[in-house]
Amino acid sequence: MTTARDPLAGKLPVTLLTGFLGSGKTTLLSKLVRHPDMNRVAVVINEIGEIGIDHDIVTMASENVALLANGCICCSVRTDLQDTLRELFGQRRSGQMVQFDRVVIETTGLADPAPVVQTLSSDTMLATHYRLDGVVTLLDAVNGPGQIQSQPEAVKQIALADRVFVTKTDLAPPGALEALTATVADINPGARVSSLLHGEIDPHELMGLGLGSARAGAATLSFLGEPLQGEGSGGERTLAPRSALHDASIKTLSLRFAKPFTWTAFTSAMELLTSLRGPDLLRVKGIVNVDGKPVVVQGVQHVFHEPVELDRWPSDDTDTRLVFITRRIEAQTIRKLMDAVVEAAG
Numbered sequence: 001m002t003t004a005r006d007p008l009a010g011k012l013p014v015t016l017l018t019g020f021l022g023s024g025k026t027t028l029l030s031k032l033v034r035h036p037d038m039n040r041v042a043v044v045i046n047e048i049g050e051i052g053i054d055h056d057i058v059t060m061a062s063e064n065v066a067l068l069a070n071g072c073i074c075c076s077v078r079t080d081l082q083d084t085l086r087e088l089f090g091q092r093r094s095g096q097m098v099q100f101d102r103v104v105i106e107t108t109g110l111a112d113p114a115p116v117v118q119t120l121s122s123d124t125m126l127a128t129h130y131r132l133d134g135v136v137t138l139l140d141a142v143n144g145p146g147q148i149q150s151q152p153e154a155v156k157q158i159a160l161a162d163r164v165f166v167t168k169t170d171l172a173p174p175g176a177l178e179a180l181t182a183t184v185a186d187i188n189p190g191a192r193v194s195s196l197l198h199g200e201i202d203p204h205e206l207m208g209l210g211l212g213s214a215r216a217g218a219a220t221l222s223f224l225g226e227p228l229q230g231e232g233s234g235g236e237r238t239l240a241p242r243s244a245l246h247d248a249s250i251k252t253l254s255l256r257f258a259k260p261f262t263w264t265a266f267t268s269a270m271e272l273l274t275s276l277r278g279p280d281l282l283r284v285k286g287i288v289n290v291d292g293k294p295v296v297v298q299g300v301q302h303v304f305h306e307p308v309e310l311d312r313w314p315s316d317d318t319d320t321r322l323v324f325i326t327r328r329i330e331a332q333t334i335r336k337l338m339d340a341v342v343e344a345a346g
């Protein structure tokens, strides 16, 4: 990978909407697509593995694509998401399709969102035209705690989120939002958590969540503000062991490096790490000091998105700070590996 000043310019932002079954995704989408500020969005509902789900937002045309009165495109995918995104782009370019300027993909409630994220960056054609703007995960205030304990995919959806919205707090006992906020923070300290009732939301809350917004400044890099356990050492947390999570092997590791990296050394370390442990590397986010310059990096499992070089550091802190969400990897393993590669690179 190479750094570029703004590799995201001109690409269509994609928001990935996840959340366990019944968490309120369709409710949210049905409000969103009717919002005046969302009039040029293409909504892709990825229904793989689900049969006959009748999303009320979609008045399905025979080819499973519907054009809403306000210009929204709704499209239901039962086969191949990649093909659908390619086709949508092709039709947009040739004028057969509304000039949509954003895509929202709703994944099936049981899905692990990581493959969809990977698809976006590993498929060359898709990566040229689309960029992941953020992962939004809905979490049911009533059923969420049980799902987190029993369903690894629910944990994965939270682990990959940029923002988590807790839905149905009106049905939940007092304190449910606070408790779930703490649980989410254990799984993914970088995700902002707020409540969402009956899908009522300002669409802008869902935009500009990911890397594309990194250059907006420190606020969007809040995940880097995690307290680290000692300068130069790796902070490590096992996910909420007290709540007996099903997949308690998922950990959030925060690493800080004072010495700047060369880009070659950093990418070599990441390449080695992903080749050795890719499937267990659920998410990596961070800001890297590359020869003094701040570069924001983000990866999901073995796929790294194009890094973004910031114009300036968001604060006085110019250390490299990386947050890893991993399964069965210790902080010291990553640190040793990175140190070794940096040393070898001279």
Ligand SMILES: Nc1nc2c(ncn2[C@@H]2O[C@H](COP(=O)(O)OP(=O)(O)OP(=O)(O)O)[C@@H](O)[C@H]2O)c(=O)[nH]1
Pocket: 019, 020, 021, 022, 023, 024, 025, 026, 027, 028, 053, 108, 109, 167, 168, 169, 170, 171, 196, 197, 198, 199
């Ligand atoms: N009380 C209450 N009900 C809600 C809220 N949000 C969604 N619901 C209801 O929860 C139910 C499930 O919502 P959906 O939007 O269908 O959930 P989904 O995530 O699309 O479900 P799947 O397609 O099965 O994955 C519906 O009956 C909604 O009306 C909320 O904030 N409060």
